[in-house]
Amino acid sequence: MAYDKFNILTSSAVPLPIENVDTDQIIPARFLKATERVGFGDNLFRDWRYNGDDTPKADFVLNDSTHSGKILVGGKNFGSGSSREHAAWAVYDYGFRAVVSSFFADIFKGNCLNIGVLPVQVTPEFAETIFNAIGADPKTELEINLPEQTITLKATGQKESFEISGYKKDNMINGFDDIDYLQNIKEEIVGFANKLPY
Amino acid sequence: MSTTLFDKVWDSHVVRKIEDGPDVFFIDRHFIHEVTSPVAFLGLKERGISVLYPERTFATADHNTPTINQHLPVQDALSANQLKALEDNAAEYGISHWGLGHQKNGIVHVVGPENGITLPGATIVCGDSHTSTHGAFGAIAFGIGTSEVEMVMATQCIMQPKPKKMRINVNGELSKGVGPKDVALYIISQLTTSGGTGYFAEYAGDVFENMSMEGRMTVCNLSIEMGARGGMIAPDQKTFDFLEGRLYAPKGEAWDKAVAYWKTLKTDADAVFDTELNINASDIEPMITYGTNPGMGIGISKNIPNANQVEGGAETYKKSLAYMGFEENDVMIGKPIDFVFLGSCTNGRIEDFRAFTEIVKGRKKADNVTAWLVPGSHVVEAQIIEEGLLDILTEAGFVLRQPGCSACLAMNDDKVPAGKYAVSTSNRNFEGRQGPGSRTLLASPIMAAAAAVTGVLTDPRNLF
Numbered sequence: 001m002a003y004d005k006f007n008i009l010t011s012s013a014v015p016l017p018i019e020n021v022d023t024d025q026i027i028p029a030r031f032l033k034a035t036e037r038v039g040f041g042d043n044l045f046r047d048w049r050y051n052g053d054d055t056p057k058a059d060f061v062l063n064d065s066t067h068s069g070k071i072l073v074g075g076k077n078f079g080s081g082s083s084r085e086h087a088a089w090a091v092y093d094y095g096f097r098a099v100v101s102s103f104f105a106d107i108f109k110g111n112c113l114n115i116g117v118l119p120v121q122v123t124p125e126f127a128e129t130i131f132n133a134i135g136a137d138p139k140t141e142l143e144i145n146l147p148e149q150t151i152t153l154k155a156t157g158q159k160e161s162f163e164i165s166g167y168k169k170d171n172m173i174n175g176f177d178d179i180d181y182l183q184n185i186k187e188e189i190v191g192f193a194n195k196l197p198y
Numbered sequence: 199m200s201t202t203l204f205d206k207v208w209d210s211h212v213v214r215k216i217e218d219g220p221d222v223f224f225i226d227r228h229f230i231h232e233v234t235s236p237v238a239f240l241g242l243k244e245r246g247i248s249v250l251y252p253e254r255t256f257a258t259a260d261h262n263t264p265t266i267n268q269h270l271p272v273q274d275a276l277s278a279n280q281l282k283a284l285e286d287n288a289a290e291y292g293i294s295h296w297g298l299g300h301q302k303n304g305i306v307h308v309v310g311p312e313n314g315i316t317l318p319g320a321t322i323v324c325g326d327s328h329t330s331t332h333g334a335f336g337a338i339a340f341g342i343g344t345s346e347v348e349m350v351m352a353t354q355c356i357m358q359p360k361p362k363k364m365r366i367n368v369n370g371e372l373s374k375g376v377g378p379k380d381v382a383l384y385i386i387s388q389l390t391t392s393g394g395t396g397y398f399a400e401y402a403g404d405v406f407e408n409m410s411m412e413g414r415m416t417v418c419n420l421s422i423e424m425g426a427r428g429g430m431i432a433p434d435q436k437t438f439d440f441l442e443g444r445l446y447a448p449k450g451e452a453w454d455k456a457v458a459y460w461k462t463l464k465t466d467a468d469a470v471f472d473t474e475l476n477i478n479a480s481d482i483e484p485m486i487t488y489g490t491n492p493g494m495g496i497g498i499s500k501n502i503p504n505a506n507q508v509e510g511g512a513e514t515y516k517k518s519l520a521y522m523g524f525e526e527n528d529v530m531i532g533k534p535i536d537f538v539f540l541g542s543c544t545n546g547r548i549e550d551f552r553a554f555t556e557i558v559k560g561r562k563k564a565d566n567v568t569a570w571l572v573p574g575s576h577v578v579e580a581q582i583i584e585e586g587l588l589d590i591l592t593e594a595g596f597v598l599r600q601p602g603c604s605a606c607l608a609m610n611d612d613k614v615p616a617g618k619y620a621v622s623t624s625n626r627n628f629e630g631r632q633g634p635g636s637r638t639l640l641a642s643p644i645m646a647a648a649a650a651v652t653g654v655l656t657d658p659r660n661l662f
């Protein structure tokens with residue numbers, strides 16, 4: 001599925017300094033019943049965001065108007081749990097284009113990369129610096145530069161590099177996905193399959 | 199060069215390596231279910247491409263299915279719609295489909311091995327993180343996202359960087375009352391839910407060698423809960439005996455050839471892992487979780503740790519205990535419970551029902567407990583009846599439901615109400631996992647049985 005190309009993103013960020021945020025929190029299973037990829041942003045963090053009667057929980061960060069932006073900053077081990085790509089869709093559909101954390105769960109990270117959300121892994125110290133900076137000024141901006149692979153706190157110039165494979169970086173900058181690549185080498189795949197035991 | 203079991207299977211499935219990128223990785227077997235496949239089929243339609251090898255994909259409905267009155271139309275309109283979408287898509291693309299009511303229907307990770315679709319040395323994926331289950335057969339099996347489901351259908355490949363290698367050795371003798379689930383929960387409690395991230399695990403040592411195939415599946419199933427993409431166990435005679443004669447397993451000459459190949463699938467003596475963990479089997483007690491991730495587990499006789507004893511942030515830890523309604527230093531034994539769930543891709547196999555039945559035999563279900571006993575497939579259901587387990591369960595006041603994922607993930611009607619405690623043989627105790635506000639305590643089938651007959655958390659070793 002096509003997604004927005006990613007180059008340089010400058011935005012304020014929404015802080016969620018909780019560890020082990022699992023995919024059942026990002027999108028509870030009862031919201032996985034759609035057969036199309038629509039409306040997942042409305043249910044992002046559903047049970048942290050809304051009471052049982054669908055009224056917003058005032059103390060949850062997405063309901064706090066002082067925080068906004070296209071970058072979500074999460075605690076360690078963000079996205080653990082299920083393989084549901086719906087979690088990454090919910091993050092994207094809500095309007096986030098990047099998630100920053102000191103540690104990501106594998107499948108969630110891969111899903112993000114496949115749908116155009118950039119997972120930016122920083123050191124625990126830099127994550128702390130970002131949380132503190134947002135605490136001091138909720139409108140403080142981060143710049144995520146994908147070609148340069150850097151993340152910068154605009155106010156102070158504090159900067160860190162992050163890792164991404166050259167292949168995935170190229171995909172995100174150009175808005176390509178893996179199927180485009182695989183479709184182009186189909187003959188090679190069929191040749192390979194013919195030699196396998198099963 | 200010496201290689202590991204994982205290397206042998208992985209390397210033989212790499213179509214090409216991309217410089218500064220992932221491997222193009224060939225998939226032998228692909229399972230799909232109703233939840234994570236519809237958007238992948240939409241993607242195929244939008245691109246106008248077909249399924250390259252429909253005979254390599256197998257569809258079964260499990261997450262949304264009701265576990266009573268399966269002969270009636272599904273009540274929930276959204277669930278019914280998703281089940282119908284799977285049926286229609288499978289028919290359109292020529293994929294085998296074991297839907298609701300089909301005699302081979304059941305949880306995807308139960309029916310795959312049952313029908314010999316899961317084979318040693320194979321690469322297996324599914325849009326479901328507990329696909330790691332199939333590693334019990336010496337396959338590389340792991341969960342994928344929906345974009346990847348689409349890739350597999352379109353090209354039978356996904357793009358994956360090769361994970362690092364971890365070996366978990368458990369040696370010695372397990373004490374009475376300690377089973378595969380306890381071994382897995384103990385490992386996760388040691389590694390935490392992120393300790394295995396970036397790795398693919400091999401389970402080795404005499405505890406796994408002596409374990410049944412069902413037990414191995416339980417252990418491999420829970421690999422994802424320590425963050426590992428998957429876990430595997432070298433195939434042996436037990437593996438071959440389990441598979442021989444099953445529907446999709448090779449037959450005749452092909453079988454002999456396959457077994458000869460499978461016997462080569464083991465880690466070389468001097469192969470090196472990126473990390474190893476050694477565990478003494480006698481250190482493991484019957485396990486119970488007390489928090490909101492599977493790493494928050496302790497032996498049933500232990501007290502809940504204090505925030506300063508655990509790794510990670512005290513704030514997150516205290517939030518978790520507050521959700522559970524527990525306090526630091528609480529004793530687990532004697533805590534009242536409301537629900538018991540036996541089932542899921544973790545513990546929905548015949549051996550799990552045998553273990554549960556052994557404890558409840560001659561006892562009665564406690565009045566304060568609602569129990570859901572849900573076989574992983576119709577095959578398991580038939581075995582429960584055939585072995586006489588159903589008679590014992592009925593006598594003890596239990597009812598057997600119909601196969602499906604049931605109360606594992608609150609997608610169907612089997613939901614635990616807010617604030618209630620469920621001793622569950624499933625795999626995740628996340629907030630709201632079994633229903634909004636539900637409180638899950640992960641445990642083995644015998645721990646669940648002990649709680650079901652006493653109405654409180656009970657050390658199952660006292661009931662033998």
